[in-house]
Amino acid sequence: MRETERRASERGRKSNEKGRAFHEGQARERGETEAAGWQHEKTTNTSLGGRRHDTVRRDKDGRVRDFTEYKNRHRLESDAFFQLQKDREILERDERARGTWVIRDDARMDERTRTAMERMRRDFPDRFKVERVNREQVRDAVRAGEKIERERGREQLELHDVERLRQADRERKRQRTQERADRVRAQAQARETAERERKEAEQAERTRVLRARTDAIHDREREFRAAMPGAPDDVISTLARSGQLPGDAARASREAAERATRAGRDAERQRERDDRGRGRDR
Numbered sequence: 001m002r003e004t005e006r007r008a009s010e011r012g013r014k015s016n017e018k019g020r021a022f023h024e025g026q027a028r029e030r031g032e033t034e035a036a037g038w039q040h041e042k043t044t045n046t047s048l049g050g051r052r053h054d055t056v057r058r059d060k061d062g063r064v065r066d067f068t069e070y071k072n073r074h075r076l077e078s079d080a081f082f083q084l085q086k087d088r089e090i091l092e093r094d095e096r097a098r099g100t101w102v103i104r105d106d107a108r109m110d111e112r113t114r115t116a117m118e119r120m121r122r123d124f125p126d127r128f129k130v131e132r133v134n135r136e137q138v139r140d141a142v143r144a145g146e147k148i149e150r151e152r153g154r155e156q157l158e159l160h161d162v163e164r165l166r167q168a169d170r171e172r173k174r175q176r177t178q179e180r181a182d183r184v185r186a187q188a189q190a191r192e193t194a195e196r197e198r199k200e201a202e203q204a205e206r207t208r209v210l211r212a213r214t215d216a217i218h219d220r221e222r223e224f225r226a227a228m229p230g231a232p233d234d235v236i237s238t239l240a241r242s243g244q245l246p247g248d249a250a251r252a253s254r255e256a257a258e259r260a261t262r263a264g265r266d267a268e269r270q271r272e273r274d275d276r277g278r279g280r281d282r
Contacts, residue, residue, distance in 0.1 A: 018142055022072035023054045025144030026102055026133070032057075032068060043175055044090060049182030051086035052175050064090055064097050071103040072138060081113040082186045084120060091124050098127045105132035217241060 023040075032038040032055040039057070043050040044064055053067040067090070069083065091097050101117070109117070120128045133141070224236045 018072055021142045021144075021146045021149060022138060023070040024149060025141030025146075026070050027055050027068070028144060029141065030068070038066075041172070041175070043178070044086075046086045046089045048082070048086050048089065049185065050175065050178045051083065051090065052179065063094060066098050066100075068100045068102060071101065071107065072142070074104065074107060076103065076107055076109045076113050078110075078113075078187075079183065080109070081116055082183060084113070084116040085186075087128075088116075088120060088123075091120075091127055095127075099124075100128075101130045103130065103132055104138060105134050107132075 027033070027038070027040070034040075037057050038055045040055055041052055042056050043052045044056065044067075045051075054070045055068045056064055057066040059065050067087070069087075071080065087099050091099060117130060121130060220239075221236050224231070224239050228236070228239075
């Protein structure tokens with residue numbers, strides 16, 4: 001189990017290293033350098049939590065003017081979806097902001113991530129774009145990025161600026177912790193939304209069933225009135241809810257009336273016989 005976890009951790013580390021190298025190499029090729037006013041891996045606050053872009057350029061007041069997200073992944077799913085939601089907010093609140101996503105041309109997306117990206121391109125046609133790079137471009141960018149990382153490593157060793165490295169490491173950890181917290185909050189919100197929609201659907205179904213039942217009772221009341229003209233409303237209402245068929249109820253009503261009539265006749269005949277018997281006794 002530990003060996004499996006170690007291998008998974010190693011794969012994750014190598015994937016992250018290649019992702020950073022891709023970002024570094026592509027950014028250098030596109031001119032997104034510190035000399036041109038770009039910053040790497042800086043966080044912008046949104047109502048959905050902090051958004052750390054691979055590269056970002058701000059105006060003198062600190063407002064985002066351009067940002068770029070680099071994705072050296074074969075599949076884009078929930079984390080990409082939540083990043084797109086934050087990017088949308090940045091573009092919506094400042095019409096001068098622009099954004100670009102650079103992704104592999106063979107990258108696949110889940111449905112909601114694809115939909116979110118398509119809506120971004122539709123809603124901000126002049127300010128949001130998606131650029132795809134082929135395998136050769138990815139390979140070249142990773143090699144260039146790895147070279148940049150090596151050069152940077154040598155510079156850091158030469159400078160011996162331990163405190164600076166520690167501060168940068170703490171900042172990365174803080175940002176990662178914040179992003180994890182943002183993902184947890186977003187997932188909780190998604191679960192709450194799903195639960196609310198489920199309850200609304202159940203209530204709608206209950207309402208539909210009740211309406212159908214009420215309509216059926218009204219239909220049966222009309223049938224009973226047609227089969228039993230003159231019957232009282234409370235009798236009609238009771239029969240409609242009893243499950244009895246209109247023909248059965250009408251037949252039962254006639255039979256009850258006939259029995260009552262026969263009983264009356266029998267009682268009348270008995271009284272007549274009794275009267276004749278008393279007359280003979282006198």
